[in-house]
Amino acid sequence: MAIARHRAGRERRPTLEQVAERAGVGRGTVSRVINGSPRVSDRTRVAVEAAIADLGYVPHRAARALAGNRADAVALVVPEPETRLFAEPYFAAIIRGVTSELAEADIQLLLTLSSTASERERFAQYAAGNRVDGVLLVSVHGEDPLPELLAENGIPAVMNGRRSADEAFPHVDGDNVGGARAAVRHLLERGARAVATITGSRDMYAAQCRLDGYYAELAASGVDEDEGLVAHGDFSEEGGYRAMYELLGRRPRLDAVFCASDLTAAGARRALREAGRSVPGDVALVGFDDSAIARHMDPPLTSVRQPTEEMGRAMTRALLAEIAGEPAAAPGLILPTELVRRASS
Amino acid sequence: MAIARHRAGRERRPTLEQVAERAGVGRGTVSRVINGSPRVSDRTRVAVEAAIADLGYVPHRAARALAGNRADAVALVVPEPETRLFAEPYFAAIIRGVTSELAEADIQLLLTLSSTASERERFAQYAAGNRVDGVLLVSVHGEDPLPELLAENGIPAVMNGRRSADEAFPHVDGDNVGGARAAVRHLLERGARAVATITGSRDMYAAQCRLDGYYAELAASGVDEDEGLVAHGDFSEEGGYRAMYELLGRRPRLDAVFCASDLTAAGARRALREAGRSVPGDVALVGFDDSAIARHMDPPLTSVRQPTEEMGRAMTRALLAEIAGEPAAAPGLILPTELVRRASS
DNA sequence: TGCCGTGATGGGAGCGCTCCCACTTCGGTG
DNA sequence: CACCGAAGTGGGAGCGCTCCCATCACGGCA
Structure with a gap:
């Protein structure tokens, strides 16, 4: 062993x-x-x-842990396929928030990458084996059994994001709907007439929220919905590229696109360039996440930023409270987002 | 407490x-x-x-640790100012390598961000307090006291990168010289006549190596050195931007630039665009690190990739060996790099 | 003056493991 | 057939803490 x-x-x-x-x-x-x-x-x-x-x-930490029946440590679980997460300022900020909050409580942070379902099950065992006092989950997908596994074992846990509107598991999330609304409002205010959107993976709740926000803002501004202006992507660049062509084919006169992620926007931007459309001259572009890509696109991409460091802090505070046995006020916490304007819109 | x-x-x-x-x-x-x-x-x-x-x-991990006088855990220390590191695929890959190697040995990974010097000193204390069996250091700067502090306390440690040519501390590094040579050779083979370079921060050994590689390859190819083709940057985009203008002013006829980092290349690219030079038509561009930015630049950037995941694995293996008390064969290990060709050259 | 509550303190009894020594077998040897 | 060593095994003695109960000193009060 x-x-x-x-x-x-x-x-x-x-x-x-x-x-x-x-x-x-x-x-x-x-x-x-x-x-x-x-x-x-x-x-x-x-x-x-x-x-x-x-x-x-x-x-001596181990002696303390043994005598006190606690670990003075919490684990941060990252799904392995998501190591691209590391490449996100989003994630870096989460970690910064988490570590700063943990440092104050003198608690250690364990980093765990778990890929397969069986590995995640094994992790639940581990967690139960008094190895950690609590667990922080990031990038949880809909079918992930880990949250429930942890709950069954009575292990305190908090996750980043939600799996559905009525998420019962403790969580901290950014205001995806509000962020999408702000993005669309910004495009409309800039004078856009036909605002299209490229969605994220349909099985992810965040993508749904961003789409909901898109519809909500159009409705609030009295703009009629046009299904032809909605194309489905999957948060990837390739998906954005394809979806952009799809949109261009269906609605050649569109003059703005709200993308569910920066990567999607990068793909869309490539398609637009190929199609000879300028940004933001012909088409204004807005992304989501405010990742490194956004700043380095040409032109730099307007994007929706989430208060990620604060999200990390909030998750940690919630987890520590749960560990301390304090009754949770609400199952979740939604933090506001902010639109970062750059040259693409 | x-x-x-x-x-x-x-x-x-x-x-x-x-x-x-x-x-x-x-x-x-x-x-x-x-x-x-x-x-x-x-x-x-x-x-x-x-x-x-x-x-x-x-x-029970704590019981084991207490009885066995070990921690079954190693710490990965990231200098706080470097949280941008997280935004690098480089770093993500390191972590992947480290975790996979640690998982086999059933050893946990502690993530520690330490900003100030006093915090690093405190960390050394921590490490000495039987909290971890060993330490992995990334992004160590020249004046960092931590390596020596750990050595004094007899704590096994390995670092990523070197601080100088004769680094005595155990380390794993990429072949910066070789990578730079490959990049310059590639540019020359493409027919470039005046290959310029924008360096990294002068106080970092990696930057020095990349510059050395530049000179070495020119010498090997029988091309005369021209100090006018060397401009100093600092690994940042802004630095690349300024340095590019400097080069353009000094040597308007340059037709290729080897940049010490992708970020630098992004800045250079912006300057070139402003100056009305096309890439790769007028000027071919090569970066270093193969970060996310490289793939998303326009055109996508040719860049030097380091075997980062393997570097993570190698660091971990070296650390575990040191922990096991095996005498180190050599103080350091240098792994080969690879040129990833894209449209910018 | 005697009694009792209160705040402060000492230290025994574990927490669940590893280490290591002592003990038991048992097959091979002289 | 006694003897010996190796292989296999059991369990005592901690590892350095926390928890908690017993103890003590000191006033205030009747």
Whole structure:
């Protein structure tokens, strides 16, 4: 199971017992000081803290975990096929939010990539084996059994995004509908007459929300729906490319496109260039996610940004609260999005 | 220090003792089976494995760590200012390599972002506190005290990249010189007469190597050096943009540019467009890193790719070997790079 | 003056594992 | 047929903490 290993000759760290001896107190008292118990006199506390500093004492995490029946660690689970996630500023920001919030609570972050369903099941086992106090899930797809597996095992967990409108699992999500509405409103305000959209994968709720937002804003602005202006993509560049041609064929006079992702927009942009349409002259383009691609497209792409770092923080706070046994106020939290205007629109 | 927490009413997992009882053997024997000791008879082994499966037993990590004086975990340290790293496929691939190699050894990966110097010092303390068996370092800058801090504390560590030609700290790096040479050779073979280069940050060894490779290939091809064809950037887009104008001013007739990073190339490309030079018609362009930007530039950028996933694996293997106390063969390992040809050259 | 509550403290009893020593078998040897 | 070593096994002794109960000192109160 584990590999055989010899210990490197690392010097032994001081133990709580040694701190106690040095401070002239008992083990219990030192433990109380370390854990911030109020049942310690100020004089004693000061003495103990001095001893800790003198010895350079650092609590032994494993011993703590074993005695306290906790792990002081949470896992971040990334579906393997989604390692492209790493290539997203979105994800980087989530991690930044998560780590900063965890650092305050002195809790470690475990990174886990799980590809197959069986691997995810194995992970649930792991999690149950007291290895982690809670789990953060990103990029969960509709059929993923992991959330329910974790719930069954009573393991606190929070996920990023939702699988449906009535997601019961604790989650933190960006306001996809609001972001899409802002994007479409922006295009209309710029004077667009025929705003098309290229959707994301239909089995993903975020894609549905972005499409809903598109329809909602058109309705609010009194623009008639035209199914010919809606083409289906899959969040990929290739999908965006194909969908753009489809749209161009059906509605040659379209003058704006709201894309469900930046990658989709990149594909659409390529198709537009091939078709001899300029951006934003002939067709205005807006993406979603505000990824690295958006800034480096030609012209730079207007895109919808989610408050990702804050989402990471919020997820973590929610998870820590759940771990602490605090009753969840609401199953989920939706944070507002922001339109980042660039030259493409 | 840590936050107060109440346990969620999670059911207790079976212990090694219970497995032993069920299999009708002693604790020691079960432990031997779990750890793959050869000193167990086949019959016993089978019985124990059956009991483990029946009970759904999973070893308790903290108990193991405490008793075995190890952590079964390694940390990946990312300098905070470098969270842009996450936005690189480079980094994603490193992580993939690291996790796959660690999974085999059943070792966990801790992700740590450390920004300030004091935080890094604190991390060294942490690491020393038996929290991790080893450390993986990415994106280490020249003045970073962490490697030496870890070495002093006897903590096994491996870093990605080098700080100088005679890096003594264990490391795994890509062949920057070779990659640069391949890029320049490619440009020359395409018929370029005046190959310019935009360098990376001068304080980074990788930038130096790429420049060295540029010179080396020119020399090998019998082309005279021309300092006017070398402009200094800093790996950023803005730097590439400025450097490109500088080059254009000095050597208007240049017909190819080797850029020290894709981002640099993106900046150069923007400058070229403004200056009315076509790519690759007037000027051929090559980048380095093969990041997402490269694929999405217009035209797509030829770039040098490093075997990043393999680098992650290699780092991990080296670290595990060091942890196991195996004497390191060489301080470092350099892996070959590959030129990915696209339309920009 | 005696009694009791309260705040502060010490330390025993584990947490679930690994390490290692002692013990039992058993087949081969002299 | 006694003897010996190797192979296989059981279980005691921790690892460094937390939890919690017992103890103690000290006032205030009757």
